[in-house]
Amino acid sequence: MTLLTIWDETDTTTPTVQTRDTDTIVEALTPLGVRFSRWELKELSANPTQDEVLEAYRTEIDAVNAEHGYTFVDVVFIAPSEDPSYAETAATARQKFLSEHQHDDDEDRFFARGSGVFYLRVAGNVYAVLCEEGDVISVPANTTHWFDMGTRPDYVSVRFFHDDDGWIGNFTGSDIATKFSTYDELAAVTV
């Protein structure tokens, strides 16, 4: 289940909020301009292609595009494997957006499978949203954030874009991301 953890950015140890309650999560994220919702999961094969995922969620994706003006949608995949190349691929993928950054475009994601944590740093607080399969989240353009997919990344995720280079990160140079609980730590939380 989705987990929201909020810290004051000056106290990285004790969360002010930690909840799995959907209404509380939506209530906390709405003032940030973040949309959070869930889609009913569709059946996918073990190793789905991009087209299979897009087709399965065509109705939902078309509705998001119509409402928010997205012009380009793709699917990103990473699946755990015993193959030696997985460790390196995983570490490289994890590192890419693990430091605080912003984008010129909104960053919208749907998790068709697996999970990941979006950390949003807004107005002196850090909001960590551990998204699970079925979750849809939007990070508004220019919101300072980072993303942790954990040490064994495992997800199938749909991304929405307004333009071709919206995904490019403008890194802030802050080391704040190193100070908060990681994906692995949040995934182990039992509340």
Ligand SMILES: [Fe+2]
């Ligand atoms: Fe990002």
